[in-house]
Amino acid sequence: xxxxxxxxxxxxxxxxxxxxxxxxxxxxxxxxxxxxxxxxxxxxxxxxxxxxxxxxxxxxxxxxxxxxxxxxxxxxxxxxxxxxxxxxxxxxxxxxxxxxxxxxxxxxxxxxxxxxxxxxxxxxxxxxxxxxxxxxxxxxxxxxxxxxxxxxxxxxxxxxxxxxxxxxxxxxxxxxxxxxxxxxxxxxxxxxxxxxxxxxxxxxxxxxxxxxxxxxxxxxxxxxxxxxxxxxxxxxxxxxxxxxxxxxxxxxxxxxxxxxxxxxxxxxxxxxxxxxxxxxxxxxxxxxxxxxxxxxxxxxxxxxxxxxxxxxxxxxxxxxxxxxxxxxxxxxxxxxxxxxxxxxxxxxxxxxxxxxxxxxxxxxxxxxxxxxxxxxxxxxxxxxxxxxxxxxxxxxxxxxxxxxxxxxxxxxxxxxxxxxxxxxxxxxxxxxxxxxxxxxxxxxxxxxxxxxxxxxxxxxxxxxxxxxxxxxxxxxxxxxxxxxxxxxxxxxxxxxxxxxxxxxxxxxxxxxxxxxxxxxxxxxxxxxxxxxxxxxxxxxxxxxxxxxxxxxxxxxxxxxxxxxxxxxxxxxxxxxxxxxxxxxxxxxxxxxxxxxxxxxxxxxxxxxxxxxxxxxxxxxxxxxxxxxxxxxxxxxxxxxxxxxxxxxxxxxxxxxxxxxxxxxxxxxxxxxxxxxxxxxxxxxxxxxxxxxxxxxxxxxxxxxxxxxxxxxxxxxxxxxxxxxxxxxxxxxxxxxxxxx
Amino acid sequence: xxxxxxxxxxxxxxxxxxxxxxxxxxxxxxxxxxxxxxxxxxxxxxxxxxxxxxxxxxxxxxxxxxxxxxxxxxxxxxxxxxxxxxxxxxxxxxxxxxxxxxxxxxxxxxxxxxxxxxxxxxxxxxxxxxxxxxxxxxxxxxxxxxxxxxxxxxxxxxxxxxxxxxxxxxxxxxxxxxxxxxxxxxxxxxxxxxxxxxxxxxxxxxxxxxxxxxxxxxxxxxxxxxx
Numbered sequence: 001x002x003x004x005x006x007x008x009x010x011x012x013x014x015x016x017x018x019x020x021x022x023x024x025x026x027x028x029x030x031x032x033x034x035x036x037x038x039x040x041x042x043x044x045x046x047x048x049x050x051x052x053x054x055x056x057x058x059x060x061x062x063x064x065x066x067x068x069x070x071x072x073x074x075x076x077x078x079x080x081x082x083x084x085x086x087x088x089x090x091x092x093x094x095x096x097x098x099x100x101x102x103x104x105x106x107x108x109x110x111x112x113x114x115x116x117x118x119x120x121x122x123x124x125x126x127x128x129x130x131x132x133x134x135x136x137x138x139x140x141x142x143x144x145x146x147x148x149x150x151x152x153x154x155x156x157x158x159x160x161x162x163x164x165x166x167x168x169x170x171x172x173x174x175x176x177x178x179x180x181x182x183x184x185x186x187x188x189x190x191x192x193x194x195x196x197x198x199x200x201x202x203x204x205x206x207x208x209x210x211x212x213x214x215x216x217x218x219x220x221x222x223x224x225x226x227x228x229x230x231x232x233x234x235x236x237x238x239x240x241x242x243x244x245x246x247x248x249x250x251x252x253x254x255x256x257x258x259x260x261x262x263x264x265x266x267x268x269x270x271x272x273x274x275x276x277x278x279x280x281x282x283x284x285x286x287x288x289x290x291x292x293x294x295x296x297x298x299x300x301x302x303x304x305x306x307x308x309x310x311x312x313x314x315x316x317x318x319x320x321x322x323x324x325x326x327x328x329x330x331x332x333x334x335x336x337x338x339x340x341x342x343x344x345x346x347x348x349x350x351x352x353x354x355x356x357x358x359x360x361x362x363x364x365x366x367x368x369x370x371x372x373x374x375x376x377x378x379x380x381x382x383x384x385x386x387x388x389x390x391x392x393x394x395x396x397x398x399x400x401x402x403x404x405x406x407x408x409x410x411x412x413x414x415x416x417x418x419x420x421x422x423x424x425x426x427x428x429x430x431x432x433x434x435x436x437x438x439x440x441x442x443x444x445x446x447x448x449x450x451x452x453x454x455x456x457x458x459x460x461x462x463x464x465x466x467x468x469x470x471x472x473x474x475x476x477x478x479x480x481x482x483x484x485x486x487x488x489x490x491x492x493x494x495x496x497x498x499x500x501x502x503x504x505x506x507x508x509x510x511x512x513x514x515x516x517x518x519x520x521x522x523x524x525x526x527x528x529x530x531x532x533x534x535x536x537x538x539x540x541x542x543x544x545x546x547x548x549x550x551x552x553x554x555x556x557x558x559x560x561x562x563x564x565x566x567x568x569x570x571x572x573x574x575x576x577x578x579x580x581x582x583x584x585x586x587x588x589x590x591x592x593x594x595x596x597x598x599x600x601x602x603x604x605x606x607x608x609x610x611x612x613x614x615x616x617x618x619x620x621x622x623x624x625x626x627x628x629x630x631x632x633x634x635x636x637x638x639x640x641x642x643x644x645x646x647x648x649x650x651x652x653x654x655x656x657x658x659x660x661x662x663x664x665x666x667x668x669x670x671x672x673x674x675x676x677x678x679x680x681x682x683x684x685x686x687x688x689x690x691x692x693x694x695x696x697x698x699x700x701x702x703x704x705x706x707x708x709x710x711x712x713x714x715x716x717x718x719x720x721x722x723x724x725x726x727x728x729x730x731x732x733x734x735x736x737x738x739x740x
Numbered sequence: 741x742x743x744x745x746x747x748x749x750x751x752x753x754x755x756x757x758x759x760x761x762x763x764x765x766x767x768x769x770x771x772x773x774x775x776x777x778x779x780x781x782x783x784x785x786x787x788x789x790x791x792x793x794x795x796x797x798x799x800x801x802x803x804x805x806x807x808x809x810x811x812x813x814x815x816x817x818x819x820x821x822x823x824x825x826x827x828x829x830x831x832x833x834x835x836x837x838x839x840x841x842x843x844x845x846x847x848x849x850x851x852x853x854x855x856x857x858x859x860x861x862x863x864x865x866x867x868x869x870x871x872x873x874x875x876x877x878x879x880x881x882x883x884x885x886x887x888x889x890x891x892x893x894x895x896x897x898x899x900x901x902x903x904x905x906x907x908x909x910x911x912x913x914x915x916x917x918x919x920x921x922x923x924x925x926x927x928x929x930x931x932x933x934x935x936x937x938x939x940x941x942x943x944x945x946x947x948x949x950x951x952x953x954x955x956x957x958x959x960x961x962x963x964x965x966x967x
Contacts, residue, residue: 240795419851
């Protein structure tokens with residue numbers, strides 16, 4: 001077939017990119033080769049617009065065993081154990097086919113973890129939807145939740161934490177970011193590398209069909225009315241197959257039979273073949289007529305570009321092939337030796353005896369790198385000029401508190417997480433509903449704390465501060481559980497990077513994240529960029545999602561967020577101020593998505609985490625809770641009642657603090673780096689001493705007790721009543737069409 | 741007391757059961773792959789939770805044809821103890837070791853949360869360490885736990901005291917609000933007529949340690965050990 005300019009454009013390649021391919025090959029590519037380049041050089045696989053910037057991220061640290069560039073990042077947790085983790089987006093597929101899109105998103109991230117030899121112990125996710133008053137948002141939410149639930153539940157991997165929020169900007173482009181955490185002994189870590197000339201290349205897992213062809217290219221364009229026609233670019237999930245694949249893979253690695261292994265995710269067989277060859281500076285030659293197919297008469301183009309799920313490619317150690325095949329037979333899985341490692345550096349593909357692809361493997365993994373134009377969007381100045389005095393201070397704080405607690409972004413996500421098995425594997429020590437989930441590592445005394453977080457509106461108002469806050473807040477969640485944050489993974493969800501305003505925001509967010517990561521000494525071990533989250537309505541709010549891992553050397557020292565005992569003292573660590581810019585309060589109550597974004601002092605944040613760790617280590621505090629969306633009043637309320645999700649009684653509090661300024665800002669403003677702690681009065685001296693040592697600003701703001709939440713001059717309300725609103729609101733709004 | 745845990749493709753609570761029985765309760769355990777036929781001489785067979793065969797066709801519908809099932813049948817016929825938890829309960833019903841069926845939850849959603857169950861029969865090998873009418877706190881995690889049986893079957897279960905536990909509130913009252921899945925008569929677990937085969941939806945293996953929020957599950961394993 002003649003390669004025409006139209007064909008090149010249909011493959012999402014630009015004319016100069018095509019020229020570059022011709023130069024590399026010294027000839028025109030054939031259609032199959034064009035397809036292979038188009039997926040590997042798509043934004044999704046090739047990070048063309050983001051790579052230059054991402055290279056500047058801090059990825060080094062004492063505990064980093066594996067940084068970016070592999071299937072997942074790895075951190076040392078001591079005692080010979082390591083944690084393997086990564087987050088990835090599945091936004092585009094979920095926007096057109098929510099159930100399969102979300103399910104395969106989970107499946108893909110799980111494979112990234114067990115392909116390194118680690119057993120997955122937890123799934124987390126971050127989701128964004130349009131308002132629940134919109135039917136499509138409700139359908140997307142329902143489908144996405146079911147997709148995540150069916151996949152994780154069937155696999156027997158607990159979904160332990162997550163965050164969900166709702167905003168107009170995600171109406172057409174919902175976000176589905178899935179994170180997986182696994183644990184592994186250091187000596188079992190394996191990578192996606194091919195080496196050893198003549199070693200066998202083996203395909204295992206599900207058969208290859210026509211689903212998902214050009215999924216990576218599809219994920220690299222904006223969502224439009226035509227997107228529905230591309231539903232065939234969405235893959236179909238089979239979690240049972242993945243469960244078998246996981247057990248078989250872990251058995252192969254445990255028995256030391258492999259040189260390298262890589263899952264087939266985006267760009268399928270093409271990507272796994274050229275990436276393994278490229279990492280090992282080798283070539284790979286495969287014969288696609290040997291690939292197990294589920295459909296008749298598939299041509300090499302289709303076989304190479306299929307994104308059928310639940311498949312792996314591995315390079316066998318010499319002499320181990322027979323044992324590999326017998327293990328796969330035990331698990332009733334397909335296995336086919338489809339090729340061998342070569343020294344040529346070429347990716348060669350044959351089909352029925354004919355050579356259909358012959359290209360340098362490294363050229364596929366080294367796509368063009370762009371430095372896009374950037375331009376500060378005009379709206380930033382507008383947000384900065386917002387005057388808080390233009391908002392009248394209301395008086396009905398009881399009602400406002402209720403409204404915020406019932407806001408689906410703030411309300412309990414119990415309706416969602418009860419659809420996920422969050423207990424299987426019997427490691428979940430802190431169930432969903434506290435700042436961070438805590439899991440034990442059974443073989444040691446240690447615990448892992450984990451959290452995902454991100455706040456689109458802060459990044460919209462001030463991308464640099466927003467990027468800093470995203471990292472600091474996710475780390476603060478982990479620190480509140482008593483753990484030391486040791487590393488992070490990130491998923492950057494943005495609009496079209498070819499638009500200078502979008503790229504400006506992207507660059508600022510990445511700079512903010514990078515500065516926070518350096519200051520907090522939490523290295524970035526990997527992540528994922530999802531661009532083109534954009535429709536006729538415009539781009540989504542810039543949404544970096546940060547997943548942080550923390551370690552507790554003694555898991556029994558973990559801390560939860562709810563008040564425990566009547567008579568305990570309540571302290572607020574951090575500033576009391578009345579700024580309302582960027583707050584959920586300003587949006588929900590006054591309908592204004594604007595203002596000056598909160599700022600964060602990173603030096604202070606670092607000290608705060610160390611301070612929380614010491615308080616937990618000395619078992620001095622009964623609870624610690626991060627103040628986030630909804631501000632101080634929402635955070636105090638949550639301390640009163642969130643224990644009931646874990647079978648603990650609810651309890652009131654009496655608050656009386658020193659303040660000045662506007663009361664709505666004091667109660668609902670979202671100043672950063674603030675944590676509520678409670679502790680027994682007899683520990684007061686020690687707690688005060690530790691807080692002072694770390695230079696914390698703090699004050700006693702109240703006492704735990706009673707059945708009401710009392711905030712002097714503002715709020716008086718039964719805890720049972722607000723708890724009911726908080727726990728039932730989301731389900732009610734999903735069923736009733738967003739009516740509170 | 742020797743336990744054998746059956747591992748089907750898709751079982752995923754097999755290791756949780758193993759951990760609870762071996763590490764917490766210090767009893768010996770064998771893991772038995774479903775393609776085998778040798779149960780390794782146990783006193784009690786455990787069919788764990790999970791998604792055997794991915795729940796394809798119907799929950800438990802394919803697992804009943806596994807080679808190991810005939811061995812379990814012979815073992816149970818000789819009076820051997822068999823406990824099926826969650827998917828294990830579904831398999832026992834599909835294989836007609838136990839009467840009734842487990843339908844989709846009433847709200848059609850998977851549900852994972854803690855529940856309370858009242859132990860109504862203590863004269864069984866699985867509950868002899870529980871006090872009569874005691875309330876246990878045990879979590880559930882299933883999409884198809886809505887127990888159903890026809891009127892005649894229900895009467896038989898009641899007459900022969902085969903309904904071992906029912907969902908209740910924290911005070912032990914059997915109410916609609918405390919029924920998490922729409923089960924007939926709040927039924928959470930039943931045994932066969934000979935009382936040596938027990939199926940239940942709640943997960944005793946998930947509440948055997950204080951760190952996990954409770955130890956009520958230990959009573960089930962201790963009862964078996966004492967039989």
